[in-house]
Amino acid sequence: MDALRDTADLGELVQYIVIKLGDERYGIPIKYIDNIVKMQQVTRIPKAEEYLKGVLNIRGEIVPVMSLRLRMEMETDEITDQTCIIILRPDNVELFGIIIDAVDRVLTLGAKQIEKVSPSQNSTRKDAGFVSGVGKYEDGLVSILDLDALSLEKAENERKDKKE
Amino acid sequence: MDTGQYLGVFLDEAKEHLQTLNDSIMQLEQEPDNEDCINEIFRAAHSMKGMAGTMGYKRMQDLTHHIEDVFSDVRNGELKIDSGMVDTLFQCLDAVQAYVDNITETQDEGTEENANLIKALADIRANKGGGGGAAPAEEAAPAQEAAPAPEMVDPSDDSPMWSRMRLEPNVKSHLDESVKEGKHVFGMTVQIYDSCVLKAARAFLVFKGLEEIGEIAMSDPSTQDIEDERFENSFSLLLITEEEDIEKAIAIAKDVSEIEKVEGGTFDVEHAKTTDDEEAEEAAPAAQQAAPQAAPAQEAPKAAPAAQPPAAAPKQPPAESGAGGAKKPVGKPVVNRTVRVDIEKLDVIMNQVSELIIAKNSLISAAQAAETTNNVVTERIEYLENVTTELHQSVMNVRMVPLENTLQKFPRMIRDLQKSLGKKFELTMTGEDTEMDRTVVDEIGDPLMHLLRNSADHGIEMPDVRTERGKTETGEIFLHAFQDGNSVVIEIGDDGNGIDAEAVKNKAIEKGVVTAEQAQVLTEQQCVELLFAPGFSTAQVLTEISGRGVGLDVVKSKVESLNGEVTVKTKLGEGSTWTIRLPLTLAIIQSLMVVVGGEKYAIPLDAIQTIEDVDPKDIELVSNKEVITLRGNVCPLVRMNEVLDNETTRDPNENMVVVVVRKGEQQAGLIIDELIGQLEIVIKPLGKYTSKARFLSGATILGDGEIALILDPNALI
Numbered sequence: 001m002d003a004l005r006d007t008a009d010l011g012e013l014v015q016y017i018v019i020k021l022g023d024e025r026y027g028i029p030i031k032y033i034d035n036i037v038k039m040q041q042v043t044r045i046p047k048a049e050e051y052l053k054g055v056l057n058i059r060g061e062i063v064p065v066m067s068l069r070l071r072m073e074m075e076t077d078e079i080t081d082q083t084c085i086i087i088l089r090p091d092n093v094e095l096f097g098i099i100i101d102a103v104d105r106v107l108t109l110g111a112k113q114i115e116k117v118s119p120s121q122n123s124t125r126k127d128a129g130f131v132s133g134v135g136k137y138e139d140g141l142v143s144i145l146d147l148d149a150l151s152l153e154k155a156e157n158e159r160k161d162k163k164e
Numbered sequence: 165m166d167t168g169q170y171l172g173v174f175l176d177e178a179k180e181h182l183q184t185l186n187d188s189i190m191q192l193e194q195e196p197d198n199e200d201c202i203n204e205i206f207r208a209a210h211s212m213k214g215m216a217g218t219m220g221y222k223r224m225q226d227l228t229h230h231i232e233d234v235f236s237d238v239r240n241g242e243l244k245i246d247s248g249m250v251d252t253l254f255q256c257l258d259a260v261q262a263y264v265d266n267i268t269e270t271q272d273e274g275t276e277e278n279a280n281l282i283k284a285l286a287d288i289r290a291n292k293g294g295g296g297g298a299a300p301a302e303e304a305a306p307a308q309e310a311a312p313a314p315e316m317v318d319p320s321d322d323s324p325m326w327s328r329m330r331l332e333p334n335v336k337s338h339l340d341e342s343v344k345e346g347k348h349v350f351g352m353t354v355q356i357y358d359s360c361v362l363k364a365a366r367a368f369l370v371f372k373g374l375e376e377i378g379e380i381a382m383s384d385p386s387t388q389d390i391e392d393e394r395f396e397n398s399f400s401l402l403l404i405t406e407e408e409d410i411e412k413a414i415a416i417a418k419d420v421s422e423i424e425k426v427e428g429g430t431f432d433v434e435h436a437k438t439t440d441d442e443e444a445e446e447a448a449p450a451a452q453q454a455a456p457q458a459a460p461a462q463e464a465p466k467a468a469p470a471a472q473p474p475a476a477a478p479k480q481p482p483a484e485s486g487a488g489g490a491k492k493p494v495g496k497p498v499v500n501r502t503v504r505v506d507i508e509k510l511d512v513i514m515n516q517v518s519e520l521i522i523a524k525n526s527l528i529s530a531a532q533a534a535e536t537t538n539n540v541v542t543e544r545i546e547y548l549e550n551v552t553t554e555l556h557q558s559v560m561n562v563r564m565v566p567l568e569n570t571l572q573k574f575p576r577m578i579r580d581l582q583k584s585l586g587k588k589f590e591l592t593m594t595g596e597d598t599e600m601d602r603t604v605v606d607e608i609g610d611p612l613m614h615l616l617r618n619s620a621d622h623g624i625e626m627p628d629v630r631t632e633r634g635k636t637e638t639g640e641i642f643l644h645a646f647q648d649g650n651s652v653v654i655e656i657g658d659d660g661n662g663i664d665a666e667a668v669k670n671k672a673i674e675k676g677v678v679t680a681e682q683a684q685v686l687t688e689q690q691c692v693e694l695l696f697a698p699g700f701s702t703a704q705v706l707t708e709i710s711g712r713g714v715g716l717d718v719v720k721s722k723v724e725s726l727n728g729e730v731t732v733k734t735k736l737g738e739g740s741t742w743t744i745r746l747p748l749t750l751a752i753i754q755s756l757m758v759v760v761g762g763e764k765y766a767i768p769l770d771a772i773q774t775i776e777d778v779d780p781k782d783i784e785l786v787s788n789k790e791v792i793t794l795r796g797n798v799c800p801l802v803r804m805n806e807v808l809d810n811e812t813t814r815d816p817n818e819n820m821v822v823v824v825v826r827k828g829e830q831q832a833g834l835i836i837d838e839l840i841g842q843l844e845i846v847i848k849p850l851g852k853y854t855s856k857a858r859f860l861s862g863a864t865i866l867g868d869g870e871i872a873l874i875l876d877p878n879a880l881i
Contacts (some may be wrong), residue, residue, distance in 0.1 A: 043871040044763065045850075046808040047857040055850070055863060057871050060519065062848045062863045094851055152851070 010110020016135070018104040018142055019086065021068060024127070025104060027135060027142045032090050034058075036103065039083040049155065056097055058087055064152060065097035071150060072127045077101070090147040098150065107142065109135045114144060171271060173573055173609075174219050177211070178264050182257060184208040185231075189253050196245035206235040207718060211610065212260070214617070217584075218577045221273040224263040230285040231256055237289055252284045269358075271396075324427050325384075326351030326400040335382045335402075339433045342381075342404045349381070350410045352417065352428035355398040360422040364393040370423070371401075373416040378405025397424075402431055507602060510563050517556050518752060518846040522865050524552045525843070529867030553844065556752055564599040567645050567654075570609040571596050574616055578641065581620045588638040589624045589658070591616070595645035600652050604726050604746055608654070611719040611730075615656040615742050616641065618716070623660035623740060633737065635659065651728075651748055651770055657741030663734040665691040672697065692732055696720040729878065731828045743828065753847060755864075757840035757872065758823065761810030764872040765836075766845055766864055767823060771877040773831060775839065776822040792822070792833060799824060801833045802880050807859060813837050825877035832881045847874060 016027035017036075035058060042054030042065050051070035056063050065085055069077050077083065082102035089095050114133040132146035148154060188205045192198060209232040216225035231253065237243035259278045266274040329351065331339065339349050354370055356363050367390045374380060383390065383401040390399055403413055410428045417426040531545055571593055578591040600608075624630075624639035631637055644655045665688040672678050672694040678686070686694075698717040723730045727747050734740035747753075755766040756775075776794065783790050783801065790801040801822065805812040814820065814837050822833040845864040850873070861876035 041870075043863070043873065044810075045857070045860070045873070046810070055871050057865050057869050060522065060848075060865060062850060062865075062871060064851055 009112065011112040013108050013110050016107045016109060016142070016144070017086070018107050019084075019100040020102045020104050021072075021100055022074065025140070025142045026100075026127075026131075027107060027109070027144045028086065028088070028147070029144075030106070032088050032147055033086060034089040034095060035087040037085050037087065037097075039079055039085060039099065042085075049159070051155075052152070053099060056085065056087075058095065058097075061095060063087060063095050063097055065099060066150075066152070066155075068098040068100055068150075071098070071155070072130055074127075088147055088150075090151060093148070093151045093153060096150075096152055107135075107137055109137065109142075113137070171219070171267070173569075174215055175264065175268055177215060178260075181208040181212045181215075182261055182264065185212075185257055186254075189250060189257070192245055193247065193250045202235060202239050206232065206239055209235060214613070216263075218573070218580060220580070221263065221267065223275075223277055224260060224267075224273050227256060227260060227263075227278050227282060230282050231260075234285055234288055243289070249288055252281070252288065256281050256285065324351070324429065325353040325398065326402070326428065326431070329382070329384050329400050329402065331402075332382065336433070339381055339402070339404065339431075343433050347378075347404050347406055348408065349431045349433050350403045350405065350413055350428055351400065351431035352403060352410075352413060352426060353398055353400045354417050354426050355424040357422045357424045358397055360397075363395070363397070364391055366420055366422050367391075367395075367399060369420040370417045373419065374401070374403055374413055377407055377413060377416065378403050380404075505562075507563075510559070513559050514563070517552075517559050521552055521556065521752065521844060521846055522867075524548055525867035526869065527867070533868070556844075560601075560748075561599075563602050565602050565605050566597045566599050567605060567608075567652075568596040570605055570612065571643065571645075573609075574613070574643070577613065578616065578620065581617065585620060586626070587620070587624050588627050589620060589641050590638055591641045591643065593643045593645075598645040598647055598652055600746065600748065604652075607722060607726055608744070608746070611722045611744065612643070612654065612656065614716070614719050615744075616643065619656065619658040619660065619740075623658035623662075625661050647748065648745075648770075652746050654744045654746070655741055656744075657739060659739040662736040662738055662740050663692050663695070663732070664736055665689075668692060668694050692734055695732070696730075729827070733829075745828075753845060755843055755845045755874065756823065757843050758821075758836040759813075759838040759840060760804045760808055760836050761812055762837075763808070763810060764840065764866070764870070765804075765808075766843070766872050766874045767825065767834070767877060768861075768874070769842065771825045771827070773824045773826045776824060776833065778820045778822045778833075780817060780820060794824065794833075797831070799831050799833045801835055803835045805835075805837070807880065825881065827878045827881045830881050832877070834875075834877070834880065845872075845874070 015030040017030055017033055018025050018027050037056075037058075040056070042056050044054045045052060045064075048054075051066045053065050053067050056065050067077050069075065077099055078101075080101070083099065084103055085097045085099055086103075087095060087097045114135045116133045117128075117131060127143065130146055130149045131143040132149075133144040135142045135144055185205055185208050188201050188208070192201045192205065195201065209228050213225055213228040213232055216222075216228060234243065234249075234253070238245060256278075259276070259281055262276070263273045266272060343349060352374075354367070356366050360366055371380060371383075371387070371390075380387075381402040381404050383399055385395045385399060389395055405413065407413065410430065414426045414428050417423060527548070528545055531541055536542065574593070575591055578589070582589060619641045624641065625633070625635075627637045630639065640659045642655070642657055644653075646653055669678075669683050669686065669691045672691075673680050673683050677694055677697045683691075695716050696719075720730055723744055723746070728745055730742060730744045732740060732742050754769040756769055756772055758765055758767060774794075776792075778792055782792050784792070786798065786800075790803075791798050792801060793799070803812075820835050821837070821839060822835055824831055824833050826832075843866075847862045848864060850860060850863050859876055859879040860873050861879075862874045863871050864874055866872050
């Protein structure tokens with residue numbers, strides 16, 4: 001509740017869903033989240049990239065689902081009863097889903113509580129390219145995910161660049 | 165001949181191409197090196213030129229031809245776009261627009277030659293980028309007033325149209341009698357506004373009103389034609405009445421809304437010409453009166469040599485124009501009761517039907533999962549299934565239109581081509597009533613036209629060559645359309661020269677389409693298919709007809725954009741056949757559900773030829789590929805579990821299930837694990853970035869909400 005009291009000092013307030021991936025915590029702006037579903041069987045797409053786990057039927061729409069761990073070049077998912085698929089609807093990009101270890105909490109952060117990071121900073125980390133900022137809250141730090149960087153469109157471009 | 169119908173299409177397309185040209189040239193001014201843009205302009209100008217030529221609008225054709233020439237140089241890199249040039253081009257577009265406007269109003273392109281613009285274009289080409297200089301603006305627009313007014317199609321005779329009507333002999337005697345009885349005979353010409361949608365209805369109201377004060381002895385066009393709306397914007401009639409004054413009749417006619425103007429006067433029965441007289445004065449220019457709506461007569465009689473100068477053409481009796489070499493007698497159209505509906509509304513209904521079918525499928529699987537033994541439930545579900553299938557059919561039918569509308573303009577084109585090429589050929593068309601989805605019919609016109617022109621220009625030989633080869637002097641060009649399962653097939657071909665694979669190969673190497681090494685390993689068929697590569701033309705001399713080879717790659721990309729395919733079969737010296745295969749419907753198909761490695765896949769039913777039970781011992785190896793022999797045909801095998809990267813659940817010694825699919829003449833046997841059965845599925849796109857595998861054409865949602873991927877057999881062959 002501290003956050004709410006000091007609105008004037010914190011800048012624009014944004015709500016985030018905090019998810020867990022191993023020991024790390026990542027925040028996703030709530031307005032980009034379409035749906036959270038429990039882990040389920042997805043339809044595999046042959047010859048697709050490894051991180052693209054398959055497609056899922058979300059209200060009649062065919063939605064690609066990727067493993068966030070594999071996308072960020074971490075070790076393979078271990079499916080538990082906490083594992084979820086978060087369906088994201090970023091601006092101007094197709095709907096897509098990410099598989100995560102667990103949902104942690106909802107968090108409200110002011111713009112001033114988030115420190116912007118550029119990809120060149122802390123580039124030793126594997127998730128560097130996918131994080132747009134780091135937020136501080138009472139329990140520690142949360143990395144804010146850059147959804148554009150995660151999108152399949154971006155992934156496709158990366159793949160092409162590698163080829164060239 | 166009913167040029168009015170072609171005219172509508174021509175005007176629609178001309179406007180569309182003009183828009184494209186305007187937009188593209190605008191864009192080009194900003195990005196002078198945009199190749200796509202240059203190609204787009206080139207194609208639009210090329211199509212315009214062709215269309216104008218087909219319709220007999222020589223001046224418009226000439227101007228667009230010059231525009232095309234300029235872009236041909238630009239495309240070959242010989243010319244650079246600059247703003248002076250763009251100015252000139254825009255003036256040319258305005259001039260073309262003025263032609264189109266004139267044609268819209270009077271069906272005549274006018275007499276403005278636009279010599280200055282043509283010169284400016286020629287200068288641009290001569291200077292190769294020297295700016296060309298802008299032609300004065302007033303020269304850009306053809307003088308509107310030069311075009312004859314609509315009611316004065318024949319400028320030599322400016323008497324009102326009603327006074328030029330020709331009487332049937334029996335009408336004449338009837339009129340004579342009426343005059344004797346002291347009645348009056350008035351002639352009237354009624355002009356309806358261009359914008360009027362229900363011309364026939366307005367005409368009917370005029371007739372009905374006039375019949376209250378007298379009797380309508382005859383009309384031109386006939387009442388039947390007027391009812392069927394087979395007339396332009398005006399009609400004439402003869403009224404027998406006891407009224408003294410024509411004014412009353414004119415007032416009645418003017419009372420009807422959307423009537424632009426009514427003229428009338430006393431009809432001179434005594435001196436009126438009858439149709440008998442007309443036959444006597446064959447070939448007289450006065451024959452124009454009988455068909456005031458005839459297009460600017462370009463047609464020479466069939467027997468006339470091709471070299472007939474166009475100036476002589478208007479003297480030819482327009483009556484000949486109906487006798488186009490291949491024009492089939494068109495039956496009188498049945499009067500339809502129709503409602504115009506926006507195609508988008510139909511799309512919405514189609515989507516809802518798709519949802520309904522998914523819902524129905526889920527109900528079926530729910531019932532199966534519950535293992536219902538209740539007969540009533542199964543019965544009701546079967547009933548529901550029938551209803552949804554029929555509903556789907558009906559919605560599809562609503563969207564279907566016969567190909568006829570698109571094909572109608574071809575006989576005239578073929579006829580004119582004969583003349584300009586100095587060859588002899590005939591067009592036979594079958595299956596004009598084949599119906600297809602509206603969007604497909606709209607799009608398929610251009611590709612078909614290109615193929616027909618190709619046949620006429622490159623296929624059919626000159627008459628002396630044909631005689632030498634022991635063929636009939638007159639070549640055959642054909643267009644057959646028919647439905648084949650869930651697709652529509654359109655075959656276009658000729659009995660001409662066929663395609664010389666060697667010539668194509670050499671040309672392709674010369675043009676840099678393939679390297680000499682690549683060409684070495686190509687089969688004859690593959691060589692022929694090089695024709696579809698962009699920027700390809702084998703004609704030694706560029707002609708007005710098939711131009712510079714923009715045709716075939718456009719044909720291919722257009723057909724593929726409609727989910728169709730185009731193939732060619734040819735035999736040197738005997739002719740070629742182009743086959744276009746298009747899906748009947750784009751969204752919902754019948755499919756065969758199969759299982760491979762525990763995963764479900766759908767195969768479109770119309771691609772499937774047979775399903776075979778094959779003993780593994782029957783597999784043979786041909787150049788290291790597995791094949792089986794089926795009824796004398798060697799059929800290559802595709803192990804689907806290898807394509808799909810999963811493990812087959814079958815014992816290798818067990819008999820295999822092989823689904824034989826075909827693409828044109830080729831076939832392949834897909835080895836699968838299990839058959840599930842037939843299912844009506846709704847095709848959903850897989851997403852731009854999801855499917856990199858070419859053998860997947862989409863996905864579908866099954867009754868239980870699970871997704872199955874749809875295999876594209878074409879990509880597997």
